Amino acid sequence: MPNRILPAIEIETGAQPTHSVIWLHGLGADGHDFEPIVGELDTARLPPTRFLFPHAPIRTVTINGGYAMRAWYDIISSDFSQRREDPRGVRESAQQLENLIARENERGVSDANIVLAGFSQGGAVALHTGLRHRRRLAGILALSTYLPLAETLAAEADPVNRDLPIFMAHGEADTVIPHAFARRSAELLQASGYPLEWHNYPVDHTVSADEIRDLDAWLRRVLAPAG
16 A cells, blocks of 8 residues: 555664664565664764664565565566566555655654665665655665666656765676666766766675775765765
8 A cells, every 4th residue: 555654674873863764675575684784884973863674565576476575566577678667566665655754754854864775676766766756855875776767757857856966886796687777777867967976896786895885974975964
């Protein structure tokens, strides 16, 4: 149901958080997948921050033989030369992410203090949602992923997030989402004027220690800017 609040793991780095990071997991995982990353970040150098790790709904996934698993959207093809993502599922998950943002607003966190983050499918939904969000966010953290429904972005993107900081990272040996495919998404966003940072790492479809170090520094820049 797109209008319900998804269950999520929450970790607060201080009392009365003023900032939030909403982090979406990849296909077949759940919110626990990236829960340990909070302990690997230098949270002492961040303002009081609430990390949310929601669980995706369970749905059937076409490329996995119709098996039901946690997924942000159906993947209808393994062919990267054609559409892979189910548009309806992407938009439903985007609305669920918007619901989580709205709840953070109700808890006193402004949009400008919220980062949308995600890995693989989760990163795709973070990109899709953040670029269309109608109020200025703090940034988007997109790992081992790509831009879904890219052909609709020009018409649907909100100008308020045109200068939104974006951190995209990808493994050069990724066998799930090819590096070149993800790189094309980054180049499209850069050509559209978004201030996107692109990072390569010599890994497969995973997150490396160097990547965590770099995203940690980026998070400090967007959540606790100097001055």
